Amino acid sequence: MAAAACVPVRVCHQEIVKFDLEIKAAVQDIRDCPGPLSALTELNAAVKEKFRHLRGRIQELEQMAKEQDKESEKQVLLREVENHKKQMLSNQAAWRKANLACKIAIDNSEKDQLLQGRDSLRQRKTTKESLAESASNITESLMGISRMMSQQVQQSEETVQTLANSSRTILEANEEFKSMSGTIQLGRKLITKYNRRELTDKLLIFLALALFLATVLYILKKRLFPFL
Secondary structure, three states, X not given: OOOOOOHHHHHHHHHHHHHHHHHHHHHHHHHOOOOOHHHHHXXXXXXXXXXXXXXXXXXXXXXXXXXXXXXXXXXXXXXXXXXXXXXXXXXXXXXXXXXXXXXXXXXXXXXXXXXXXXXXXXXXXXXXXXXXXXXXXXXXHHHHHXXXXXXXXXXXXXXXXXXXXXXXXXXXHHHHHHHHHHHHHHHHHHHHHHHHHHHXXXXXXXXXXXXXXXXXXXXXXXXXXXXX
């Protein structure tokens, strides 16, 4: 029976092609895998299983080729087996490259996430430092306001003390003025009394002088004019 007409050979060919296409699609999935590593591990396990099936079918096809009666058909099948083996090796190389590219992409993604985490931590740290600085500035402002209020209170106390001292001085001056007013009134009374006494003394002196003059005139009259 011819090799082209052999049903087992045709079925084996179909399965080899099917596994080859599935492996190519799985390799592409690995190349596009965003991670994590667990997902990559699952994809690799599936690809490994497909390679196992593909290798088994190629071995079956090789065994069928060796069992062919005609040398020409045998050589045709062996060349096909060799092509399938080369294609399988090419798929394995693509598989390794896809794994390498995927691992590099995952590593870069993890590094980016780590850097973003560091940036986020740095940003939070910066935010905390900014908040701490703002709180410190607010505290300084409040302390400055407190100091200003304390100075204002101290100045107010000094002003009140000055007003109290001025009030006491005014009260003392008022008391002195009252005392001086009493003294002035007493002096005025004494002066008035003295003036009255002086007027009385003048009147008495005038009366005494008038009496003296009248006496002198009377004596002169008696001496000089006795007949009057």
